Amino acid sequence: MAQTRMGDVGWFARFPSSRMTKWFVVGFWLVVLAAAFGPAGKLQGVLNNEAVAWLPANAQSTQVVKQIEAFQSKNEFPAVIVYERAAGLTAADTQAVTAQVAKFDALAPVKNDSVGPIPSKDGKAIQVIVPVDAGDAGWDSLGATVKDLRTIAQDRPDGLSMQVTGPVGFSADSSEAFSGIDGKLLYSAMTVVIIILLLTYRSPVLWLIPVVSAGTALFVAQAVIYFLAKDDTLTVNAQSSGILTVIVFGAGTDYALLLVARYREELRRHEDRHEAMAFALHRAGPAILASGATVIAGMLCLLVATMNSTKGLGPVAAIGVAVGLLVMLTLLPALLVVCGRWIFWPVRPSYGSVDHTRDGVWARIGARIARAPRRTWVVTSLLLAVASLGIFQLNAVGLQNKDAFYGTPESVVGEQVLARHFPAGAGSPVLVLTNAGQAAAVRTTLQGVEGVSSVGDPVTKGGRSLIQATLSDAPDSDAATKSVDRIRVAIAGVPGADAIAGGDTATRADTLRASADDNLRIIPLILGVVLLILVLLLRAITAPLILIGTVVLSFGAALGLSSLIFRNVLGFAGADSSLPLFVFVFLVALGIDYNIFLMTRVHEEAKEIGTRRGALVGLAATGGVITSAGLVLAGTFAVLGTLPVVSFAEIGIAVALGVLLDTLVVRSVLVTALNLDAKGRMWWPSALSRRDAALDAAEPASPGEAAEEGTPALEPAR
Known part of the structure; x- marks a missing residue:
């Protein structure tokens, strides 16, 4: 079998792993981290959560926000304060509310006079509309104003209920729900990652290296994004800031898992750990780079979106993944070689020791698939297609205010009181x-x-x-x-x-239309970009087309199953209009990673032992690490469910479910079965497709078959 010599290893693989330059790499990132720590902490201060930052730029509702400044501040929103007495209002009730109006108008954020008190026709409720100017702080400042309104309204007769609702009330509740979002998601994601890494490595210390590297990537990415947002080069809101944390930790840890797995494999073949890391980077680096490039390209496709919130998410996520990719290919390997083999304690991969992945569980699974590959991929595809039918249960036409949160916040209760006694559109x-x-x-x-x-x-x-x-x-x-x-x-x-x-209703209408347009525009674009990257990586046409098909099938199944869970298990009333696009972007851009990890290894092995045996070797060698990577990514997205916001929970659940399907079903079963059935045709029209038949006929039993028969396993190509 062909052996790779140290001279064939490129400088990029040798630089972070050599005896001298590893210290330079670690020192460089320490300096960068120290410089980034302060700006990263200021990111929350430059978030732009104004309505214009979310709306389609050319929508009528956006134009109204821009033109209305001649009449009122563009940051002025109505707070609707509704009072109710089920038995009927008294004279004392009306007098108390009238007295409170003057106190509302005295608040600093109230620049214009309030409207009211306005009694209901049934004599059981009163509403007051208070114009609140949020100023440059945007919706984050509305929570404090709502507290002041509630404090004033506490001085009222017994039995007279009061709620703050309307745009200001809902914004305050949303602000509270998103309060500390970065901290919540960071600590939740870290907990998930640490637990899975402990189970994967079975080492009390090794998990520290990927977590430190991912944390470094997150802080540096936040600092870069802060400077871009500060100069108005980039628009960042609470949504993109929260997703940044999840995607950097999830994708970054995935890349770390792949590299560590290949490094451990090479430590058994090389006595010098520096040489082992150079070979690991040389072999795993292209797959990691391709995976990162796929995610970055997929995210940048969001720049063509008409929704400003969707458009802003693209570069934010792309920057996060790019920084994570750079850290995992430089700092992570440098830290690993600095620490030495002891970091794997108590199961140190010593030189010459046996790699049990060659005859482990994934080798046995591959052998079972090899008995009937065509039947396996046909049945699996049919099951995924059936699961996709659940999409017809998805009601992605936006969530009403009453359905947007877990529980029933005060703004929702107030809206219900308004609907009982006033025209439903009052106050908005x-x-x-x-x-x-x-x-x-x-x-x-x-x-x-x-x-x-x-x-x-x-x-x-x-x-x-x-x-x-x-x-x-x-x-x-x-x-x-x-x-x-x-x-x-x-x-x-x-x-x-x-x-x-x-106005608010017009904004909802424009958002629904823009989201539908974005789906039609962006989804085909992402598919085309990912297909092109796969063609360049695998130097083939058949395999990329098949892989794209499997990911689309996985997306359909994930969204279909999620829709059933949303409606029949969790009782969600519907879904945000942007859900299908976000789930598609994350599943295609991130989910294709696992196919890339597997197929680059299969491609590497196929050059030496043919596609059929290479598919089984690839599955045996990458099965464990890809499963761990999938669990990490699914777990980090699932932490979005820790926020009391339905739209975030739905994204987290759907993406987590899709990643698990990609990891456990699509990659391990469907793609492996397709490789075994198609054999060399997977690499058409490359030269490898023509050589495959001869290679397949010349080689002895595959690793999986050897494991089943009790004969020595074939060592994967080096």
């Missing part, structure tokens, strides 16, 4: 901007639109007029969204009005 009107000369005609048109409960008088400034229309349906309902569509059609028909409609 549709905002219509029009030319002043046509304001009267637009107002008349609005009054005739189905679903509009009432229309306010126009307020005119600088040639433009603002008209507020209250809807008869809840502002976050599908019925209200349809009413906004009717409003836009109606006002577009007023000659010379140049009218646009915005």
